[in-house]
Amino acid sequence: MIVKANGPRPLIVRLRNFVGDAVLGLPALRLLERHGYQLQLVGKGWAPDLFAAEGWPVHVRPKKLGDRIKQLRRLRAEARRLDPDFDRRSNAVVFPGAISAALDMRLAGLRAEGYAGDGRSWLLARSHAIDMQVHTLRSYWDLSCAFLGISEPPPVSIDFKVSAAQFAQADALLEQHGVRPGFVLVCPFANDTIELVDKTWPHFPAFVERLVASGQQVLICPGPNEAEGGRRMYPTALRLEGVGLGVYNALLARARLVVSNDTGPAHMAAAVGAPLLSVIGPTPLALWAPWGPNVEIMQRYPEWFSADEVLARVSQRLV
Template sequence: MIEARPDAQPLIVRLRNFVGDTVLSLPALRLLAQHGYRLELVGKGWARGLLEAEGWPVHVRPAKFGDRLTQLRELRQRFRAEDPGFDRRSNTLLLPYAFSAALDARLAGLKAEGHAGDGRSWLLRRAHPRRDGRHTLVEYWELACDFLGIQAEPPADIHVKVTAAQREQAMALLAGQGLEAGRYVLICPFANGRVEFLDRSWPAFPAFVQRLQAAGRRVVIVPGPAEVQGAKDLYPDAIRLDGVALGVYNALLQLAGLVVSNDTGPAHMAAGVGARLLSVLGPTDPTRWAPWGSSVTVMRRWPEWGSVDEVLSAVDQALP
């Protein structure tokens, strides 16, 4: 955890609405904290669990427009009382690219910076370019560098933190299923959204899991709230852990012998905690969206998907 300096300036940071993007923004957030900012994050409720080990407060963003403005205005009033210079400087950084994020900040009286585009530059105190050919992590990193007025290279690994309590909870869940650390394959087979109208889910995932289990591998799945029924239907023999908070999920990923995943938020979590990860990609562009880290193996052959045999061979090479 990065301890905030006593003289740290409050900075509101609007997170994106997706787990993977939030993981990929972590190096940029840490860079801001290292340069004297006390981060006050605004985002989805799940971000609290995901970022718990970092120690940054997360203000849960309301769904309604009026409630969002009230929240931001109250934060502005609070930080003005703490920091007399709050209103005289850039005091908000927007990670989302959307027009609405800039509009919310402007109407709340905040002085925001963020990427140009979507016709929103006039709402920002300063708009920064989105450079071509960048991985998404690098986009967020360069935005933080532009905000700070520095140049720096992004880290090779994200190093998502896991608390002792999260690890203990994960170990208890595993023990309840008769599992040991390093002795199971954790699968992340669901992927919300599409790429150019194409499904990001590996269609052979169910057949792959059947073959994996036939070979004697213990398979674990941690479905999100909207994925429980799909997990029951498609992976009935996998060990299913429902209702797991994202911080504990980080620990389960870290403790796995191997993680096999689609293009999905938990894949970025797995890479972030340093889990050994096989990332099976289809239409997703890996130069922009591959999980980031030295423990990642990307398997992509497009316009065809990789075969079950190819992925099973990679599993056998990765595990004893």
């Protein structure tokens, strides 16, 4: 049974810097909320759009240290007005493991909890040992459990909320571009490496070209730094540029199938319950696999599946 305090209990939470991590942290945030905390999230510039349907205040973290401290001190002052005991208890949670995230909290006078490591335990009101062998979603979940002093298993699905307004915007985009139900949405960009090995499936361009040639409507939603690459590498696909992450969630939920790399939108697709086929290379699945019941993974690393092999599997999924 969850016992809530009589008055509001504000809690400042520092989000991770990557979309996939932020999505995997969602169950941990909901757990904190269910136990009576009023969340004030701090994250990157895309975070307010990503979490818009969840209803939490999301503050964009400034780049400069001085501005970050001012922001946190302002949030602290607002929280103290709501909760006279705010400064007497742990009042912040830090999901990132970097020393800078803990330092920001300490300089702002906050009593933060987070994982130990990076020599930052002295900056935290309470630090917790991290298990490096569990899935990333579980690590965020376990941190919230440690903060709350409870132990319970994480949910089997994330169930990311998508608002009616986000669905309406997505449906208007699809109608505007003549997209019929049953489209395939591909997420071919992966702006990261694992142990210096590119996470991008190298046969994605050939796969998309053949999928389009088969008569299938294929959508791509390039991010701000991916638009030029999308035009050059995927000229036959329908590219919807400038789509916010909230509407992107709605598009993923509308897709008949999502085909992805190991990338943030893959975690978004799994979180909204979209049927997902993820072609993964060097990523350790035990730590980073998309989380949800509708996820299928094709991994044969250090080799990669060919375009024809993935196309055959997609054809089976679309029957």
